[in-house]
Amino acid sequence: xxxxxxxxxxxxxxxxxxxxxxxxxxxxxxxxxxxxxxxxxxxxxxxxxxxxxxxxxxxxxxxxxxxxxxxxxxxxxxxxxxxxxxxxxxxxxxxxxxxxxxxxxxxxxxxxxxxxxxxxxxxxxxxxxxxxxxxxxxxxxxxxxxxxxxxxxxxxxxxxxxxxxxxxxxxxxxxxxxxxxxxxxxxxxxxxxxxxxxxxxxxxxxxxxxxxxxxxxxxxxxxxxxxxxxxxxxxxxxxxxxxxxx
Numbered sequence: 001x002x003x004x005x006x007x008x009x010x011x012x013x014x015x016x017x018x019x020x021x022x023x024x025x026x027x028x029x030x031x032x033x034x035x036x037x038x039x040x041x042x043x044x045x046x047x048x049x050x051x052x053x054x055x056x057x058x059x060x061x062x063x064x065x066x067x068x069x070x071x072x073x074x075x076x077x078x079x080x081x082x083x084x085x086x087x088x089x090x091x092x093x094x095x096x097x098x099x100x101x102x103x104x105x106x107x108x109x110x111x112x113x114x115x116x117x118x119x120x121x122x123x124x125x126x127x128x129x130x131x132x133x134x135x136x137x138x139x140x141x142x143x144x145x146x147x148x149x150x151x152x153x154x155x156x157x158x159x160x161x162x163x164x165x166x167x168x169x170x171x172x173x174x175x176x177x178x179x180x181x182x183x184x185x186x187x188x189x190x191x192x193x194x195x196x197x198x199x200x201x202x203x204x205x206x207x208x209x210x211x212x213x214x215x216x217x218x219x220x221x222x223x224x225x226x227x228x229x230x231x232x233x234x235x236x237x238x239x240x241x242x243x244x245x246x
Contacts, residue, residue: 089123
């Protein structure tokens, strides 16, 4: 990226990365979920001082399990539950059965860290009936990618209406699974364009709503060529966040 009138590198601090320790292949289900809980506590410890200092962390990579400690950290700093918007083919509100990447938001709701959850662009074929019932029972606002296929302007209208519906601090989630042909944990040949993801971030970061964090999880390249695709895509998304907020 170029340092020019659109981006101020001096406004950005690179903290580092979290590397996995050892192999998880031999863990049973209980041990794996305990390991995720340990990661929750580790991410919370890292993120809390950043949010306390009034900075906006941009968290890249890993699974969507990391949404939970981000929400907990923001709620802890503000001393009240927060709102979260998520662009994602999956709602990630699975049962409270031990921590994993599919239940960050249901855990955050159950533990009082998440007040209003909005998820845009769900895939009808990728969410169980019990998941859809959870969304209905908890009055979670959600939209479907299939409707955007029929009316391409509906996505922008839904996002506009969401931003107009409140003014509280906001956690921003963009699951890379939502972008078609993106090398990710749940690769899909059908989905939103990278330009839709960029619009989503730029529209939210350019609004009047205070943004607490930006989370870009679930990219999963397996080859050098996939790594170049993922790296460039994430670079565009990060540039959009920084350039709008600089």
